[in-house]
Amino acid sequence: MNFPKYNLDGKIFRSISNSHNGEVxxxxxxxxxxxxxxxxxxYSGGEILVGHLLGLMNENGRMDFLYQHINNxxxxxxxxxxxxxxxxxxGRLKFTEQWRWLTGDCSSGSSEIEEVxxx
Numbered sequence: 001m002n003f004p005k006y007n008l009d010g011k012i013f014r015s016i017s018n019s020h021n022g023e024v025x026x027x028x029x030x031x032x033x034x035x036x037x038x039x040x041x042x043y044s045g046g047e048i049l050v051g052h053l054l055g056l057m058n059e060n061g062r063m064d065f066l067y068q069h070i071n072n073x074x075x076x077x078x079x080x081x082x083x084x085x086x087x088x089x090x091g092r093l094k095f096t097e098q099w100r101w102l103t104g105d106c107s108s109g110s111s112e113i114e115e116v117x118x119x
Contacts, residue, residue, distance in 0.1 A: 005061035006085055006093065008032040008039060012116040013095070019109025022099070023047045023071055030113060039063055047071050053081070061085040063095075066102075078102045092117060 013030040027046035030053075032039065037058070043051040048069045055065020062085070068078040081099040088094055092115035100108040 004034070004037050004057040005059060006057070007034060008057075008093075009034040011093070012118075013041075013093075013113040014116050016094075016112045016114050018111040021101075021105070021107045022109050022111055023069070023077065024111060024113075029116070039065060043069065049074075055081075067099075075104075077104060088114070090117070 009032065011032045013032065015024045015026055015028050018024050023046070025046035028043055028048055029045050030041045030043040032041045037056050039055050039057050041053045043053065048071055051067060051069025053065045053067040055063050057063045063083040065083070066078070066080050068076065070076055079099055079101045081097050083095040083097045086094045086096065094112060094114040097111045097113070098108070099111065100106070
């Protein structure tokens with residue numbers, strides 16, 4: 001098995017943009033974990049009470065994952081996402097994402113999240 005291009009274990013990300021039909025916002029934080037090419041993250045903040053994502057990273061760093069969360073209206077929401085990493089000039093990562101709801105209106109959208117700079 002090839003090792004993934006990026007190590008996300010312990011990294012924190014925040015939303016910098018999202019489609020109008022998304023629930024992730026600037027207040028949402030993602031706390032990533034990684035074991036080989038298996039990626040998971042817990043997330044919360046803004047409209048999201050608690051959420052989790054799980055997926056796989058390919059050898060180029062692209063991730064395909066499923067996500068689920070409970071929003072502040074106590075609705076269970078779920079979807080799928082393809083996330084493509086980009087390295088920023090300061091060394092942090094930014095993900096460009098294409099996602100689709102598997103619940104609710106089943107609409108799709110795009111978003112970007114970026115790594116929170118560590119102290």
